[in-house]
Amino acid sequence: MVVWSYPPTRKQLVVTACCFVAGTGLFGVGAHLSLANVGPQQERVKASREFVKDRLRKLLDDD
Numbered sequence: 012m013v014v015w016s017y018p019p020t021r022k023q024l025v026v027t028a029c030c031f032v033a034g035t036g037l038f039g040v041g042a043h044l045s046l047a048n049v050g051p052q053q054e055r056v057k058a059s060r061e062f063v064k065d066r067l068r069k070l071l072d073d074d
Contacts, residue, residue, distance in 0.1 A: 019027070
């Protein structure tokens with residue numbers, strides 16, 4: 012636990028609260044953007060995985 016020599020002023024409390032709200036907002040926006048782009052990312056991974064499987068099948072079947 013932190014013990015201060017003096018209590019924070021009202022201005023310091025307001026600045027702290029604003030920084031907390033701004034950080035929470037940025038975190039929320041980042042989470043939203045991450046979840047909004049999950050579908051396209053999954054499709055790219057699936058396509059890449061299929062490409063690699065097909066390529067390996069082709070290389071191994073040509074022997």
